[in-house]
Amino acid sequence: MQETEKNQNVGYSSNITEEVFDKTRDNRKSRDEITYIITVVAAVTVTLLVGIFRYQDLKGTLFFIGIIAVVGVIFFFILKQKKQPDITYDGVVKFIEKSVETYRNKGKYLVTYIAITREDGKIFVYNNIVSSVHNDYTTYYQIGDKVRHHKGYFLPEKYDKTQDDKVVCILCGHLIDKEKDYCSNCQKVLLK
Numbered sequence: 001m002q003e004t005e006k007n008q009n010v011g012y013s014s015n016i017t018e019e020v021f022d023k024t025r026d027n028r029k030s031r032d033e034i035t036y037i038i039t040v041v042a043a044v045t046v047t048l049l050v051g052i053f054r055y056q057d058l059k060g061t062l063f064f065i066g067i068i069a070v071v072g073v074i075f076f077f078i079l080k081q082k083k084q085p086d087i088t089y090d091g092v093v094k095f096i097e098k099s100v101e102t103y104r105n106k107g108k109y110l111v112t113y114i115a116i117t118r119e120d121g122k123i124f125v126y127n128n129i130v131s132s133v134h135n136d137y138t139t140y141y142q143i144g145d146k147v148r149h150h151k152g153y154f155l156p157e158k159y160d161k162t163q164d165d166k167v168v169c170i171l172c173g174h175l176i177d178k179e180k181d182y183c184s185n186c187q188k189v190l191l192k
């Protein structure tokens, strides 16, 4: 009985194929780009309105809009290049470190940094993961752990979950008791 229990927690969960995961993943990806497009459109609209109604200078306004458009497109590609390409990959925890920060002299929270060595040798970094003191990832991920990063999520899934009494929700980052099937914070299916 104990053995069966254990074996169920070795290997990556098939729950990632659940529809709820696909939905959240798609939303997360497009949200960044939509925010950017809205910002550029807002900048163009404001320039157009101010130019026409305040300065009554259509030519000058169009010139500025041209500049905004060019700068906007350039930044769009720079940001895309700088961003780590987000793909699903397997790797090993290379480094993990947390710092305890204080919020306005009252509550404490954690900021964690995790580096993963991917199978292709590249390093992938989870930077500035903010969490409550109850979600201490240094108690969950250990150096050398085999992990899988799932495209669109901000925490990796552990391959071997047998030694843990918690499971991480890769969507919201809460550490949840392993007996649970759903995250008590965001209600999503847990990868276990």
Ligand SMILES: [Zn+2]
Binding pocket: 169, 170, 171, 172, 173, 174, 183, 184, 185, 186, 187, 188
């Ligand atoms: Zn959650």
